[in-house]
Amino acid sequence: MKELLILGAGTAGTIMANKLRRRLPAADWRIRVVDEAAEHFYQPGFLFLPFGIYTARDVVRPKRRFLPRGVEFLQAAVDRIEPDRRRVRLADGPELPYDLLVIATGTRPVPEQVEGMADGDWRRRVHEFYTFEGAQALSAALRDWRGGRLVVHVSEMPIKCPVAPLEFAFLADWWLSEQGLRDKTELVYVTPLSGAFTKPIASQVLSGLIERKRIHVVTDFAVARVDNERHALVSWDERDVPYDLLVTVPPNLGADLIERSGLGDEMNYVPTDRHTLRARGHENIFVIGDATDVPTSKAGSVAHFEAEVLTENVLAHVCGEPLPERFDGHANCFIESGFGKGFLLDFNYDLEPVPGRFPFPRLGPLALLGESRLNHWGKLAFKWIYWQVLLRGWPIPFVEHRMSLAGKQIPAGALKPEAVG
Amino acid sequence: MAQKNIAGQTVEVDAEGYLTRPEQWSRAIAEALAQELGLQLTEAHWKVIEFLQRDYRERGSVPGMRRLNKVGGFATKDLYALFPDGPIKKAALVAGLPKPASCV
Ligand SMILES: Cc1cc2nc3c(=O)[nH]c(=O)nc-3n(C[C@H](O)[C@H](O)[C@H](O)COP(=O)(O)OP(=O)(O)OC[C@H]3O[C@@H](n4cnc5c(N)ncnc54)[C@H](O)[C@@H]3O)c2cc1C
Numbered sequence: 001m002k003e004l005l006i007l008g009a010g011t012a013g014t015i016m017a018n019k020l021r022r023r024l025p026a027a028d029w030r031i032r033v034v035d036e037a038a039e040h041f042y043q044p045g046f047l048f049l050p051f052g053i054y055t056a057r058d059v060v061r062p063k064r065r066f067l068p069r070g071v072e073f074l075q076a077a078v079d080r081i082e083p084d085r086r087r088v089r090l091a092d093g094p095e096l097p098y099d100l101l102v103i104a105t106g107t108r109p110v111p112e113q114v115e116g117m118a119d120g121d122w123r124r125r126v127h128e129f130y131t132f133e134g135a136q137a138l139s140a141a142l143r144d145w146r147g148g149r150l151v152v153h154v155s156e157m158p159i160k161c162p163v164a165p166l167e168f169a170f171l172a173d174w175w176l177s178e179q180g181l182r183d184k185t186e187l188v189y190v191t192p193l194s195g196a197f198t199k200p201i202a203s204q205v206l207s208g209l210i211e212r213k214r215i216h217v218v219t220d221f222a223v224a225r226v227d228n229e230r231h232a233l234v235s236w237d238e239r240d241v242p243y244d245l246l247v248t249v250p251p252n253l254g255a256d257l258i259e260r261s262g263l264g265d266e267m268n269y270v271p272t273d274r275h276t277l278r279a280r281g282h283e284n285i286f287v288i289g290d291a292t293d294v295p296t297s298k299a300g301s302v303a304h305f306e307a308e309v310l311t312e313n314v315l316a317h318v319c320g321e322p323l324p325e326r327f328d329g330h331a332n333c334f335i336e337s338g339f340g341k342g343f344l345l346d347f348n349y350d351l352e353p354v355p356g357r358f359p360f361p362r363l364g365p366l367a368l369l370g371e372s373r374l375n376h377w378g379k380l381a382f383k384w385i386y387w388q389v390l391l392r393g394w395p396i397p398f399v400e401h402r403m404s405l406a407g408k409q410i411p412a413g414a415l416k417p418e419a420v421g
Numbered sequence: 422m423a424q425k426n427i428a429g430q431t432v433e434v435d436a437e438g439y440l441t442r443p444e445q446w447s448r449a450i451a452e453a454l455a456q457e458l459g460l461q462l463t464e465a466h467w468k469v470i471e472f473l474q475r476d477y478r479e480r481g482s483v484p485g486m487r488r489l490n491k492v493g494g495f496a497t498k499d500l501y502a503l504f505p506d507g508p509i510k511k512a513a514l515v516a517g518l519p520k521p522a523s524c525v
Contacts, residue, residue, distance in 0.1 A: 156486070157524075192524045220507075222486075222525045224497070236501045236525070266491040 012289030018393030147184025148244030174338035446517030
């Protein structure tokens, strides 16, 4: 009996367990999944929790419910991977051997990485919505909001779902208007990048939106510390951004176990072949989801597309065949823009987000890089798709892992050569 | 692609002044580029420049702040003292490397 071991039962690990159990003969392969948490969180829902659009019931389910029969679930913290001995050590002692390992341990916010961020103001005036507890605490803080300076902040890149903080600012603008608090609130967006949107074509199309919503943007802000006394963000070049309420995205880092295993880069992401998804230098280790260092967005949609590629590659690998499938970096993200509207972006390693229709050329019905009500409904429908279709490893109709160029309006020069060849 | 005369040589640069042909770089050019940024290169500057160049050769991209901290052993505060305002952008420019993805 061979051992396939999956570390992490989040979005990516759960999809892989479902897909591989259907494809690997149960008589030959045992599949085990390890995760320290019992509950699965629908993380995209964390954006909606603070505004009361979703409640806990929308975003939390037991992990086991999404793992198929024939997959063993171990609730345990992983201490480290020992690649040379092909085994994984759990924090409480036991060792698990593997023939094939899939790392799907994701990324998480680490506020301690910024001086002062996790101090006195933490969960009082300084909040985040990248964890369930954080989103709940922020929800309570917003209930008490009477006006002042609300600062939405990104500490550093990369972060998972890089548009989420901007969506938060858009939703805050809408929510504050509904509450009659918008005129009493100064809304500020602070980013380490040189603009709120950085992909050139998206910037062109979307600029104006932020201005219309009266969101003040502070760019190139490399945060040095949070000053809990003066309630201000301070940058390395000594600029101050005072806050009454700070909603920050702390630095995101890969799991500690990756560092302990000596398998990560400086952010604890595993160096991964961006096409095959095999860990560099390790025949029997594959990596998927936010845990990789591949140059595309860290997003659930990416994990879903990667899973289709990885399934075929794992099946080839176990038969000793060359890896057939290539991941192109395909990501597909809805952006909530407030007041019941949204945007949709579709892009990959070689093509930044461009305008067009999706998934069908001309017909759409969704608009790429354009604001519409349908895109907003698309985002809300995604919750159902996530729990019912995506996690269970079923394909999403009409949306392929290889990004389609059909229906996209591609300006000259926007497509990088690799995709053409 | 623009040309630029510096330290008695003609080099090719992009719109923002980053060298586009690394083989045209020399220590003398680095000194002159630094001077244009108002910097006098010291031993400490050179350590950063050499680390950037070595890491770029090995990995094909200019390292970010975390990599400079963790792998290079440079503290952010010190980097800001050496190359004020935009340490990675400035150090990469002086080192003859392309404009970094990093924002500082
Ligand atoms: C606020 C927010 C909004 C988002 N919005 C969107 C969106 O609109 N669209 C989209 O596509 N994506 C969105 N995402 C991103 C998406 O949720 C993630 O990209 C996706 O969940 C990644 O899946 P993963 O399996 O790689 O990691 P995760 O789902 O995070 O799973 C990692 C798992 O590993 C486990 N683990 C880690 N370390 C250990 C250890 N040492 N021992 C045992 N277990 C361990 C964790 O418990 C966890 O269950 C959003 C994320 C956030 C935070």
